[in-house]
Amino acid sequence: MGTYLIxxxxxxxxxxxxxxxxxxxxxxxxxxxxxxxxxxxxxMVNSAEKQKLExxxxxxxxxxxxxxxxxxxxARGDLGYTYVSEQPALEEILPRIPVTAKLAGLALxxxxxxxxxxxxxxAVRQNTVxxxxxxxxxxxxxxxxxxxxxxxxLMAFVHYLGxxxxxxxxxxxxxxxxxxxxxxxxxxxxxxxxxxMRLTRSSMLEVLRQDYIRTARAKGASRVSxxxxxxxxxxxxxxxxxxxxxxxxxxxxxIVTETVFNIPGVARFLVEAIRWRDYPVVQSLVMFxxxxxxxxxxxxxxxxxVLDPRIRYDN
Amino acid sequence: MRSKLTAMAATIVAxxxxxxxxxxxxxxxxxxxxxHRDNPPTTSIxxxxxxxxxxxxxxxxxxxxxxxxxxxxxxLDTIVPDLAESWTWSVDKKTVxxxxxxxxxxxxxxxxxxxxxxxxxxxxxxxxxxxxxLNPRQVWYHNIENVKLNGDLEVAIELKEPQPSFLxxxxxxxxxxxxxxxxxxxxxxxxxxxxxxxxxxxxRNEVIKLARNPDYWxxxxxxxxxxxxxxxxxxxxxxxAFVSGEFDMTYDTDVSIPLMKDVQSQAxxxxxxxxxxxxxxxxxxxxxxxxxxxxxxxxAMALAIDRKSFDDILGEGKLGVSGAMQPLPEGAWxxxxxxxxSLPGYGKDFxxxxxxxxxxxxxLGYGPDxxxxxxxxxxxxxxxxxxxxxxxxxxxxxxxxxxxDVVDTTIWHRKVTRGDYSVGLNLTxxxxxxPDVNFVENYTCNSERNYNKYxxxxxxxxxxxxxxxxxxxxxxxxxxxxxxxxxEDVARPVIHFQRAGTCWYPHVKGIVLHQNSIYNGSxxxxxxxxx
Numbered sequence: 066m067g068t069y070l071i072x073x074x075x076x077x078x079x080x081x082x083x084x085x086x087x088x089x090x091x092x093x094x095x096x097x098x099x100x101x102x103x104x105x106x107x108x109m110v111n112s113a114e115k116q117k118l119e120x121x122x123x124x125x126x127x128x129x130x131x132x133x134x135x136x137x138x139x140a141r142g143d144l145g146y147t148y149v150s151e152q153p154a155l156e157e158i159l160p161r162i163p164v165t166a167k168l169a170g171l172a173l174x175x176x177x178x179x180x181x182x183x184x185x186x187x188a189v190r191q192n193t194v195x196x197x198x199x200x201x202x203x204x205x206x207x208x209x210x211x212x213x214x215x216x217x218x219l220m221a222f223v224h225y226l227g228x229x230x231x232x233x234x235x236x237x238x239x240x241x242x243x244x245x246x247x248x249x250x251x252x253x254x255x256x257x258x259x260x261x262m263r264l265t266r267s268s269m270l271e272v273l274r275q276d277y278i279r280t281a282r283a284k285g286a287s288r289v290s291x292x293x294x295x296x297x298x299x300x301x302x303x304x305x306x307x308x309x310x311x312x313x314x315x316x317x318x319x320i321v322t323e324t325v326f327n328i329p330g331v332a333r334f335l336v337e338a339i340r341w342r343d344y345p346v347v348q349s350l351v352m353f354x355x356x357x358x359x360x361x362x363x364x365x366x367x368x369x370x371v372l373d374p375r376i377r378y379d380n
Numbered sequence: 381m382r383s384k385l386t387a388m389a390a391t392i393v394a395x396x397x398x399x400x401x402x403x404x405x406x407x408x409x410x411x412x413x414x415x416h417r418d419n420p421p422t423t424s425i426x427x428x429x430x431x432x433x434x435x436x437x438x439x440x441x442x443x444x445x446x447x448x449x450x451x452x453x454x455x456l457d458t459i460v461p462d463l464a465e466s467w468t469w470s471v472d473k474k475t476v477x478x479x480x481x482x483x484x485x486x487x488x489x490x491x492x493x494x495x496x497x498x499x500x501x502x503x504x505x506x507x508x509x510x511x512x513x514l515n516p517r518q519v520w521y522h523n524i525e526n527v528k529l530n531g532d533l534e535v536a537i538e539l540k541e542p543q544p545s546f547l548x549x550x551x552x553x554x555x556x557x558x559x560x561x562x563x564x565x566x567x568x569x570x571x572x573x574x575x576x577x578x579x580x581x582x583x584r585n586e587v588i589k590l591a592r593n594p595d596y597w598x599x600x601x602x603x604x605x606x607x608x609x610x611x612x613x614x615x616x617x618x619x620x621a622f623v624s625g626e627f628d629m630t631y632d633t634d635v636s637i638p639l640m641k642d643v644q645s646q647a648x649x650x651x652x653x654x655x656x657x658x659x660x661x662x663x664x665x666x667x668x669x670x671x672x673x674x675x676x677x678x679x680a681m682a683l684a685i686d687r688k689s690f691d692d693i694l695g696e697g698k699l700g701v702s703g704a705m706q707p708l709p710e711g712a713w714x715x716x717x718x719x720x721x722s723l724p725g726y727g728k729d730f731x732x733x734x735x736x737x738x739x740x741x742x743x744l745g746y747g748p749d750x751x752x753x754x755x756x757x758x759x760x761x762x763x764x765x766x767x768x769x770x771x772x773x774x775x776x777x778x779x780x781x782x783x784x785d786v787v788d789t790t791i792w793h794r795k796v797t798r799g800d801y802s803v804g805l806n807l808t809x810x811x812x813x814x815p816d817v818n819f820v821e822n823y824t825c826n827s828e829r830n831y832n833k834y835x836x837x838x839x840x841x842x843x844x845x846x847x848x849x850x851x852x853x854x855x856x857x858x859x860x861x862x863x864x865x866x867x868e869d870v871a872r873p874v875i876h877f878q879r880a881g882t883c884w885y886p887h888v889k890g891i892v893l894h895q896n897s898i899y900n901g902s903x904x905x906x907x908x909x910x911x
Contacts, residue, residue: 096791103421103514105793118513149421150584151569157584216616224624224646231621233587233610327612327621329586337419337585 073366077359084355085139085348089132092344098124099148099342122148135348145345147338154345158331158353164235165330168246168253168322169315175254176261177308181297183258184265184304188273189292199262206259215252215325222248232327249326253319257311264307268300275299301372309365313358406889410909411606414629415618419584419611422568425556426503429516431809431898434553435632436588436609438902439602440487441556441573444478444497444535445547447900454813454897455712456544456852459551463492463574464535473542473850474525480533484597486559487578493532499560501527501537512564519820519827520549523847542848544855545816552812553900576602576905585611596905603890603908615639622883623647628909629884629891633657633898637696640881652883654698656710658811658897661690661767661875664796664804664832671752672802676740678870681803682725683737684778690770690876699876701726703863704822706813707877710895713815713859723867737778746779755785758805759792767875768805796831806831806872813896815859819843823862823871834871887911 097105100118119125123134138145144154187199222228229248236242272278273296281295316331323333331350338346370376420433425441428434446462447454461467464478484492502508504521523543528536539546549555562572571579576598577590588609592602610627612618619639622630623646633655635643640652663685665678672678691699700707701720708714720726727733746752754775758768765786772782782803787795796804810818821827824843825835839862846858866872884891887910894901 096788097794101791101794105791114514151565219617219620224620227624230626231612231617231624233612233621233626324614325617327610327614327617329583333585333613341421 073363077363080359081352081355085136085352086132088348088351089135090128092342092347093128095342097342099344100124102341135345139349139352144349147346148343149338149341149346154349157346158334158349161329161331161334162353164328165316165319165323165332167243168250168319168328168330169312171243171246171250172253172257172315172319173308173312175251176257176311179254180258180261181265181304184262185269185292185297187262187266188269189288191270200266203259203262206255207263209256211252211256212321212325214255215249215322218248218252219325232329246328249322249328252326253315253322257315260311261304261307265300265304268303269296272296272300298372302369305365305368305372309361313354313361316357317354406603406908407910408603408908409605410911411608412604412629412888412904412907412909413608413610413627415610415612415621415627415631415634416588417615417618417631417634418613420582420588423571423579423582424512424564424568425554426500426517426558427512427514427564427568429809431632434811434899435902436590436607437571437579438553438556438900439575439577439590439607439904440571440579441558441575442484443550443552443555443557444480445551446903447548447551447894447897449901449903449906450892452892452895453710453712454548454551454894454900456548459547463497463557467547473544474540475536475538476546477530477534477536480535481597482533484574485595486561486574487572487593488562490559490561492557492559492574494529494535495532496557496560497535498527498529500556500558503558503564508564510563510565513568516829517554519824519829520817522820541844542850543816544850545814545847548812548814549816551900552897553902554811576903577604577607580606585613587611598905602905604904607904619643623650625885628888630882632882632893632902633880635881635883637698637879637881640883643881643883647883647885650883650885652881653893654879654881655893655895655898656706657809657878657880658706658813658899659807659809660702660704660706660877662704662806662808663771663873663875664801664806665870665873666799666802666804666832667834668799669802671744674744675870677744679724680737680740680744680778681775681780682867682870682873683733683740684774685725685771685873685875686730686734686774687726687876688730689774690767693770694766695876695879698879702874702877703860704818704866704872704874705815705859705863706810706896711877712813712896713856715860715863719860723864725867725873734777741778748779751779751781753781753783754802755783756803756805757785757787757795757801760786760788763878764805764807771805771875793831799833804832807878808872811897811899815843815855815862816847819859819862820847823866832872834869836865836869836871839865839869839871 099122100115104115123131135145146152147154147157150157183199187196190196223231229245232245236245278291278296281291319330319332320336323330335347335350338350416436418432420436421428422433423437425433425437442463444462444464445459448458448460451458463481463484465481467476467478469476480494486492503512504515504518505524506515506518523539523541524537525540526538528538530536556573558567559572576593576596578593580589580591582588590607592605596602612621621627623643635652640654643650644652665672665681667673667678687701691697703715703720703723705711705713708716721728725733756768756772758764768784772784775782795801808822820843821829823834823839824830825840842858842862846855849855849858882893888907889910890907892901
């Protein structure tokens with residue numbers, strides 16, 4: 066296990082290094098830089114002034130030198146200054162991470178507490194009315210575009226019911242903030258829960274046909290015990306995998322939700338930074354998302370061993 | 381007597397309705413809440429060419445002179461003192477001397493003096509050591525010869541040539557006075573002004589906060605304690621927030637013509653006003669690229685523009701027809717309908733124009749069996765794409781086989797400037813309704829904003845001539861002469877001027893929307909809340 070852990074950690078570092086190079090190069094391959102955009106926004110073209118600005122920002126240096134400057138700064142915890150606001154990038158990014166983390170966490174929470182039990186119910190009651198209803202609901206969760214669902218929810222809860230305001234002020238109390246975030250989280254979680262539910266259902270159906278389930282029933286185990294202790298436990302590995310993938314996706318994939326619900330999180334900030342070619346912000350945020358994804362994947366792998374004692378990585 | 385009193389009462393009520401100013405005394409206090417459609421790139425007005433920056437930050441500053449915030453029309457007659465108490469012109473009309481207000485303080489407590497005015501013009505003229513990162517309006521000040529400081533409270537600006545509209549440039553929201561002691565870099569993130577509101581904070585994607593300046597030199601102003609501008613990028617979300625009562629008003633001209641009906645049905649109490657945005661949609665034709673270097677071909681294209689269709693589709697018939705200057709009734713330099721209709725390509729009988737255009741094209745060898753392929757390049761933004769699609773459809777009628785070439789906004793100007801296009805669909809915004817802004821920025825040979833490099837010695841001469849002309853009627857005649865020449869040359873055919881709406885709730889008082897500019901009326905010192 067120890068060897069495996071070390072190997073995985075080294076792989077993680079190598080993966081992050083690869084991502085850092087790819088994002089650094091890709092950003093510079095995309096046409097236009099911050100100087101182009103600033104001049105474009107001002108509706109003018111002045112080559113001399115543009116070159117001066119590029120020189121001030123270090124964009125005229127060879128790409129390898131730019132990379133070394135950035136990566137060595139990153140190693141020291143110095144993310145540089147954003148090109149747009151000219152403030153330290155860390156100060157701009159840090160306050161946004163908890164907002165997205167809360168939203169993603171809540172969405173994932175909703176996805177799991179609805180997706181897994183309903184998936185089990187759907188499998189156990191296969192081909193009943195309840196199963197059909199749940200399958201239609203899950204299908205709608207997968208097919209409704211999140212921006213449209215978000216707008217419908219906003220219309221209902223903000224305009225017609227007046228239960229929540231548009232997210233304009235961060236509430237002082239954590240509970241109030243979670244209540245405010247729960248609606249957009251439910252909108253995002255709906256899609257994820259549909260995915261988890263369908264996977265739970267198919268995984269459960271496969272397990273429910275196994276001999277050991279029949280044996281459990283034959284020895285007189287209760288329905289709950291059969292479904293949850295015997296079947297779900299054996300069906301859970303693919304579900305854990307998809308939850309891991311969803312968790313990673315949610316950190317960087319909330320662009321539409323954050324925009325429609327006006328939540329000042331990481332995803333929206335990242336899109337704006339890409340629009341402005343604000344390299345320090347984009348690079349730092351992509352690296353942050355990469356770290357989250359790699360870490361979640363690592364944790365999922367570790368969870369396999371805990372959930373299924375037969376799995377031993379050293380062998 | 382009774383009828384006179386009735387008439388007087390009616391006039392007062394009408395004035396109240398228009399200006400929003402009631403007979404009762406204005407109330408002090410409260411926070412005006414409205415939303416912003418996007419993040420201003422920076423907080424430095426001098427470095428930006430977008431109303432997104434002017435709108436929230438104009439209230440932080442003062443100018444030397446200003447367009448009267450309570451009068452709906454911007455003109456030379458509505459310019460009032462601001463940091464300059466008064467001004468006088470020299471006999472040769474080449475020097476204007478400003479007497480500055482005494483006792484004015486910057487928001488950080490330092491005194492305002494003539495040096496600050498000098499520093500501001502050093503920045504604008506590109507003479508400052510620690511200069512502006514971007515200086516988009518340097519071309520406005522090409523006529524300044526020298527800025528002389530006469531003691532702490534007097535400034536004289538010497539011009540190379542007389543320029544009556546020079547004061548209009550100074551009266552724009554784009555021309556605040558900056559402090560000497562704050563660097564341009566700091567002004568981009570923490571602006572310091574002398575205006576009615578102090579800058580508190582700007583959190584990107586979240587909020588801009590301004591607080592009342594208790595030491596404001598204009599006694600009793602501002603009425604509001606604070607202004608809070610929330611950034612909401614999604615239009616549906618922000619409109620929903622407005623109709624739900626979370627904001628006192630919308631962002632200026634954020635409500636499109638079709639959307640205005642929705643807003644008024646969902647928030648029946650809201651007051652909405654439709655007005656020109658100062659932005660005009662125009663056609664760029666690359667006159668250096670064959671076959672568009674043929675004036676006949678360009679003329680045919682201009683004839684094929686069906687402005688009424690654009691108006692019907694995009695503006696529900698509320699846009700009207702105009703030349704390059706903002707049209708009547710709001711525009712100060714707009715041409716009467718009969719004059720507009722007499723311009724080449726503007727005739728009322730569109731079918732006749734179309735027949736003429738087809739004949740020209742056939743003469744050039746094109747026809748139903750031999751169409752001319754072209755790409756209409758435009759920015760990847762809906763307000764650009766929509767008219768571009770209509771244009772392609774219209775050009776089909778004169779044997780063009782058009783294709784939409786959507787260009788990422790980051791490379792649009794570079795593409796156009798290096799001539800890497802055939803036909804472009806462009807939007808041009810005007811901060812001041814004056815030919816010295818529009819013509820100089822967009823139609824003079826050396827302007828950085830003259831994207832399609834239109835250059836005509838005759839037009840240059842006329843632009844210089846109108847700029848010097850003191851007689852308003854004579855100047856207008858020259859301006860219309862320029863309009864005709866631009867239309868004949870197919871310099872940048874104007875399709876239409878845009879209009880959009882602004883809405884607010886009745887408890888917001890003192891709102892006066894300027895009818896011929898959206899850039900000059902957001903000082904907000906006279907606005908108050910009747911709550």
